[in-house]
Every structure is written in C-alpha cells, then in structure tokens.
Amino acid sequence: MCGRYAASRSPEDLVEEVVATGLPVAPVAATDRAALRPSFNVAPQQQVAVLVAPRPPEGGGDAPDPAARLRALRWGLVPSWAKDPAVGNRMINARVETVTGKPAYRSLVGSRRCVLPADGWYEWQAVPKERSGTGKARKQPFFMAPPDGGLLGLAGLYSWWRVPDVADPDDPAAWLGTVTVLTTDAEPGLRAVHDRMPVVLPAEHWRRWLDRDVPGPEALALLADLPTGRVVPRPVQPAVGNVRNDSPALLAPPAAEELVGVVDPTTGELFA
DNA sequence: CCAGACGTTGTT
DNA sequence: GTCTGG
DNA sequence: CCAGACGTTGTT
DNA sequence: GTCTGG
Numbered sequence: 001m002c003g004r005y006a007a008s009r010s011p012e013d014l015v016e017e018v019v020a021t022g023l024p025v026a027p028v029a030a031t032d033r034a035a036l037r038p039s040f041n042v043a044p045q046q047q048v049a050v051l052v053a054p055r056p057p058e059g060g061g062d063a064p065d066p067a068a069r070l071r072a073l074r075w076g077l078v079p080s081w082a083k084d085p086a087v088g089n090r091m092i093n094a095r096v097e098t099v100t101g102k103p104a105y106r107s108l109v110g111s112r113r114c115v116l117p118a119d120g121w122y123e124w125q126a127v128p129k130e131r132s133g134t135g136k137a138r139k140q141p142f143f144m145a146p147p148d149g150g151l152l153g154l155a156g157l158y159s160w161w162r163v164p165d166v167a168d169p170d171d172p173a174a175w176l177g178t179v180t181v182l183t184t185d186a187e188p189g190l191r192a193v194h195d196r197m198p199v200v201l202p203a204e205h206w207r208r209w210l211d212r213d214v215p216g217p218e219a220l221a222l223l224a225d226l227p228t229g230r231v232v233p234r235p236v237q238p239a240v241g242n243v244r245n246d247s248p249a250l251l252a253p254p255a256a257e258e259l260v261g262v263v264d265p266t267t268g269e270l271f272a
Numbered sequence: 273c274c275a276g277a278c279g280t281t282g283t284t
Numbered sequence: 285g286t287c288t289g290g
Numbered sequence: 291c292c293a294g295a296c297g298t299t300g301t302t
Numbered sequence: 303g304t305c306t307g308g
Contacts, residue, residue, distance in 0.1 A: 002291080003280090003281085003291025003292080004291040004292080005291090041290095043289090043290055043291065043292085044289095044290085044291070045288090045289070045290065046290070077279090079278075079303080080303080081278085081303050081304085082278085086287095086288085087277095087278070087279085089279095089287080089288075089289095090278090090279045090280075091278085091279055091280085092279085092280080092291080093279075093280055093281080094279080094280085095279085095280070102278075102279075103277085103278050103303075103304055103305060103306095104277095104278045104279070105278090105279090106304090107303080107304095121291095122291070123291090124291075124292080126282080126283090139292085141291095141292095180279090183280080183281095194281095194282095195281095195282095196280085196281075240291095240292090241291080241292045241293070242290085242292070242293065243289085243290045243291085243292075243293080244290070244293095
C-alpha cells in the first residue's frame with residue numbers, strides 16, 4: 001500500500017499552501033529546512049515533511065502557540081521503548097481498523113497525530129505472467145493523485161523521544177522523531193491497482209486531527225466516511241521502483257508496450 | 273512467572 | 285527466502 | 291514500496 | 303511500555 005509517494009513542494013511552498021487552507025503554520029526551522037528536500041520518490045527510512053500540532057504551552061498558564069509546525073521526521077515508526085531502531089523498517093504503515101489495539105501505535109492515537117503533505121502516492125499493480133506478453137510476472141506502478149495537482153494530507157502518527165545514549169540534548173542525534181502512515185481499504189476507483197490506500201484527510205479536518213485536546217476516539221471518527229474520487233490513478237514509469245530515480249519524468253505515461261496485461265483501473269479492462 | 277514481540281503487504 | 289538500503 | 295544483497299579478515 | 307505465548 002503506501003510505501004512510496006511524491007512530495008515535490010518546497011517547505012516554503014508547503015507552508016504557504018497549508019496556511020491558505022486556514023491552518024496557521026510556523027516558519028520552518030533552519031535545522032529542518034535542510035532535511036525537507038522536495039522529492040518525486042519518497043521512500044521509507046527517509047526524512048519526510050510532517051505537519052504536527054502546535055507547541056503545547058510551556059511552563060504554566062501561557063497560551064499555546066496556535067501555529068502548527070512542519071517538521072522533518074524519519075518514515076518508519078520507532079516506539080520509545082525500542083532497543084533497536086531497526087523496528088522502524090517494518091512500521092511504515094498502521095491499519096486504521098486496528099491501530100487502537102496495537103502496542104506499537106495505541107499510545108500515539110491520543111496525542112501524536114500528524115499530517116504528511118503529499119502530491120500523490122504510488123501503488124504497484126501485479127501483472128500475472130500469463131497476461132504480460134513476456135511471460136514474466138511484472139509490476140506496473142501507478143500514481144494516485146488529484147488531477148488538478150492539489151495538495152494531499154496523509155493521516156499519520158509519530159513518535160518523538162530522547163535517545164538516552166546521547167548526553168548532549170542539543171545534539172541532533174539526541175532526539176529520534178519517526179512517523180507512520182495510516183492505511184485503510186482502497187476506495188472503489190483504486191481497487192484494480194491495490195486493495196489498500198493511505199488515509200487521505202481533507203484540509204478542513206487537519207486542524208482537529210492535529211489538536212492534542214481532541215481525544216483519540218473523536219479524532220479517529222474524523223477518518224470515517226471520508227470523501228472519495230478526489231484521487232485518480234494513472235500509470236507511470238517503472239523506473240519509479242528504484243528510489244535513486246527522482247525526477248518529474250517518473251510521472252510520464254509509459255509506452256503502450258509497457259502496459260501489456262495491465263488493467264486500466266478506470267475501466268476494469270486491459271489497456272489496449 | 274519470564275521471554276519475546278511490538279507491523280503490513282502480498283503470494284504461491 | 286528474508287533482510288537491509290534507499 | 292522496490293532493488294539488491296545474502297561474508298570475513300584486516301587495513302587505512 | 304504492554305501484551306502474547308509458552
């Protein structure tokens with residue numbers, strides 16, 4: 001499901017676009033700026049741009065800073081009890097149906113919710129070998145995105161904790177920030193490619209989803225009955241499979257011969 | 273009780 | 285087959 | 291998610 | 303940390 005996506009906007013453009021939705025966002029910290037490289041091929045274990053809640057009031061009685069923050073977090077959640085950060089290799093997704101029952105995720109639902117800004121995400125359609133002209137099993141990548149190029153917000157959970165081995169709290173290595181993407185059943189228009197998809201949260205829900213004062217169950221209720229049809233699939237270059245490839249050319253339509261045996265998800269028929 | 277996992281996807 | 289690296 | 295490795299010794 | 307498996 002969601003193990004690869006595109007996020008090609010600069011941090012400054014992201015902030016501007018999110019502010020335009022009505023959600024205040026603080027300027028990007030210099031330390032995060034360098035990590036927030038625009039990319040057409042974002043992969044697990046990389047630093048990704050994540051919207052997190054406004055900073056809670058510090059000390060006593062101060063009003064909270066109302067602005068959300070755009071932070072760089074590592075994709076692949078590492079819970080604070082993890083002895084080996086390699087557990088994050090497997091925790092790139094959390095099923096929304098079961099998230100409240102999972103030890104690795106349950107505690108995050110109440111106060112560590114986030115939004116991952118994205119252009120769209122990639123899914124690979126399995127092409128059975130008997131259908132592909134070559135007689136070999138293949139996978140054809142699709143890009144799922146709004147036709148108008150609009151910004152998506154993927155619902156996620158994150159973790160942020162002090163690494164005890166590093167003495168200096170000002171050392172960037174003294175803190176580990178990681179994130180996972182919530183997944184759900186694919187909407188009907190996408191199921192011919194893949195049966196799961198990330199939870200795509202409309203911009204009008206971002207503020208409450210991020211709000212630490214909104215209890216977990218109430219926040220999860222925001223994810224029920226989300227609108228469908230905003231995202232449409234289109235076949236793209238197989239080169240997207242290698243994360244070292246990163247350019248807008250990945251989104252070009254493949255040659256017709258690449259699509260032998262591939263089901264057009266918009267019609268359910270094979271590509272001609 | 274301690275030891276060990278803690279996750280999702282897709283596939284034959 | 286399974287894990288790591290990107 | 292896919293691509294690519296899958297190993298050890300000793301050396302700078 | 304917290305739950306499951308033994």
